[in-house]
Amino acid sequence: MQVSNSKMPVAILGATGTVGQRFVQLLSNHPWFKITTLTGSSRSQGKTYRMACDWRHSSPLPQAIQDLVIQPVTPNLDAKLVFSALPTGVAKKHEPELAKAGFVVCSNSSAFRKQEDVPLVIPEINADHFRLISSQKTAQDWKGFIVTSPNCTTTGIVMALKPLADKFGIEKVFAVSMQAISGAGYPGISALDISGNIFPYIPGEEEKIEEETRILLGTISQGKKHAHELSISSQANRVDVLEGHTASISIQLKKKSSLENVYEAYQDFQVDEDIKNLPSSPNNLFILHKTPGRPQPRIDRDAESGMAVSVGQIRPCSIFDLKMTTVIHNTIRGAAGGALLNAELLVSRKLIPSDE
Ligand code: NAP
Numbered sequence: 247m248q249v250s251n252s253k254m255p256v257a258i259l260g261a262t263g264t265v266g267q268r269f270v271q272l273l274s275n276h277p278w279f280k281i282t283t284l285t286g287s288s289r290s291q292g293k294t295y296r297m298a299c300d301w302r303h304s305s306p307l308p309q310a311i312q313d314l315v316i317q318p319v320t321p322n323l324d325a326k327l328v329f330s331a332l333p334t335g336v337a338k339k340h341e342p343e344l345a346k347a348g349f350v351v352c353s354n355s356s357a358f359r360k361q362e363d364v365p366l367v368i369p370e371i372n373a374d375h376f377r378l379i380s381s382q383k384t385a386q387d388w389k390g391f392i393v394t395s396p397n398c399t400t401t402g403i404v405m406a407l408k409p410l411a412d413k414f415g416i417e418k419v420f421a422v423s424m425q426a427i428s429g430a431g432y433p434g435i436s437a438l439d440i441s442g443n444i445f446p447y448i449p450g451e452e453e454k455i456e457e458e459t460r461i462l463l464g465t466i467s468q469g470k471k472h473a474h475e476l477s478i479s480s481q482a483n484r485v486d487v488l489e490g491h492t493a494s495i496s497i498q499l500k501k502k503s504s505l506e507n508v509y510e511a512y513q514d515f516q517v518d519e520d521i522k523n524l525p526s527s528p529n530n531l532f533i534l535h536k537t538p539g540r541p542q543p544r545i546d547r548d549a550e551s552g553m554a555v556s557v558g559q560i561r562p563c564s565i566f567d568l569k570m571t572t573v574i575h576n577t578i579r580g581a582a583g584g585a586l587l588n589a590e591l592l593v594s595r596k597l598i599p600s601d602e
Contacts, residue, residue: 254593257283257325257349259340262290262299262316264431265331265354268582270295273329274308276586277525278593283323286316302432321347327598329585330355333431341392348389350598352585356450359394359458362470366394366461368401368584369524369591370517370531371408374466379597381469393588396462397454398580399423399482399491404462405531405555405579406495406572409511411463411474415500418566419478421455424485424492426543429576435484444485451482490543491576498566508560508568509534524590526583528553535559541573552578553587 256273260266261284273281285291290298296312317323319332319340328344330337330353337355344351358364363382365375379391396404403421410416425448427434439445460473485492503511512532521527528550535541535558546556552575559571574580592598 253278253280254327254598255280255282255325256327256329256589257281257285257323258329258331259285259319260331260333260336261295262286263331264302264428265577265581267299267302268577269329269331269586270308270311271303271305272526272578272582272586274310278590279327281311281314283325284311284314284316285319285323288318290316291318292316300432319344321349323349326350327352327589329582329589331582342386342388345386345388345390345392350390350589350592351392352589352592353392353394354581354585355394356397356454358392359396359454360461364392364394366396366458366471367588368396368404368462369521369527369587371404372462373518373521373591375471376592376595376597378466378469378471385469393592395581395584395588396458397451398429398574398576399425399451399493400455400458400462401580401584402491402555402572402574403455403493403495404459405574406493406557406570407459407463407497409515409532410497410499410508411476412515413507413511414503416463416474416476416497417500418498419459419476420496420566421478421480422494423451423455423480423482424487424494425451425482426487426489426491426576427484428489429491429580430484440484440486442486444483446481446483448482448484452480455480455482487543489576490547491574491580492541492543493572494569495572496563496566496569499568502567505560505562505568512557520594521591524587524594526553526587526590530554532557541571543573546573547575551583553583555579
């Protein structure tokens with residue numbers, strides 16, 4: 247769908263960081279959006295993107311933005327839509343200022359994910375939570391608004407749980423994550439701590455997985471989020487993998503199911519037509535593996551250009567009902583790609599007012 251003849255001007259906040267660079271890469275040839283503004287910390291402000299940014303992708307630094315000068319974050323950005331890849335504390339200050347000034351903020355940070363009138367959305371899972379936008383604008387008296395995308399690990403877990411929650415109901419989840427180094431941003435964890443090692447502590451991560459899973463699978467009414475009642479416990483580990491978060495998940499269903507019916511739940515899962523047609527939507531949301539030993543982060547993270555979740559090792563669990571392994575690309579579907587899909591859906595559902 248071509249929404250307009252002219253591309254919408256967009257800003258990337260935190261454009262020099264791990265997620266910011268991914269935004270630059272994904273937005274560089276985007277059919278609807280044009281990067282007009284890049285921001286960074288005082289370390290980078292006033293420098294060209296080429297000078298400020300240590301580009302860490304094998305694809306070349308896009309020509310069109312190399313010479314954009316890094317700006318501070320102010321409510322005078324030359325953009326309509328803002329993608330935020332700011333650290334949480336910085337996002338807490340700037341994202342409301344921008345929403346108040348009339349910008350639409352699609353955020354990757356955790357700053358407002360739990361706020362009751364800020365949608366936390368994965369389009370294929372809970373696009374109906376965008377209904378919170380109008381309550382947010384009214385309650386906050388903002389001209390613009392904030393929409394958030396979930397924590398990277400939570401994204402993969404929730405995508406894998408959703409078809410089962412819909413078909414059988416879910417009572418309990420136990421999830422152990424094995425998270426890539428890039429999930430900690432740049433420079434992230436020290437090489438001496440992670441090389442050939444597993445680091446069994448990621449501050450705040452287990453709480454995010456548990457709380458955000460319940461929000462994403464929950465409902466909204468009267469301008470508020472109502473968390474799903476499932477019990478969930480998680481353990482988060484940083485592992486010596488560059489990109490791609492893996493999770494081992496055990497699930498207790500409300501209604502018992504055969505493994506055959508579990509596979510069917512994934513095959514039958516329906517995604518709204520308008521979401522399927524968005525530029526960044528994957529053709530297949532789930533890549534189901536029946537071969538033992540899959541999925542693996544190095545082999546499977548790039549499935550559907552990093553926008554699918556890979557699910558495998560589905561088998562009976564002797565404590566709960568079933569267990570499985572999932573892999574998600576943490577900086578694409580789990581970060582920049584997820585926020586971009588939110589923005590595309592906001593445009594296609596006309597939730598971002600058009601200038602025309
Ligand atoms: P990062 O690599 O550390 O990048 C942080 C970015 O924020 C840099 O561009 C930095 O600019 C900028 N910044 C830092 N302090 C600032 C300040 N005081 N004012 C303005 N800009 C400032 O972090 P990241 O991994 O990209 O993460 C960004 C956000 O996304 C975080 O909230 C994180 O939790 C979230 N997230 C990350 C992932 C992931 O896989 N990495 C996944 C999901 C969500 P300079 O380079 O100029 O200092």
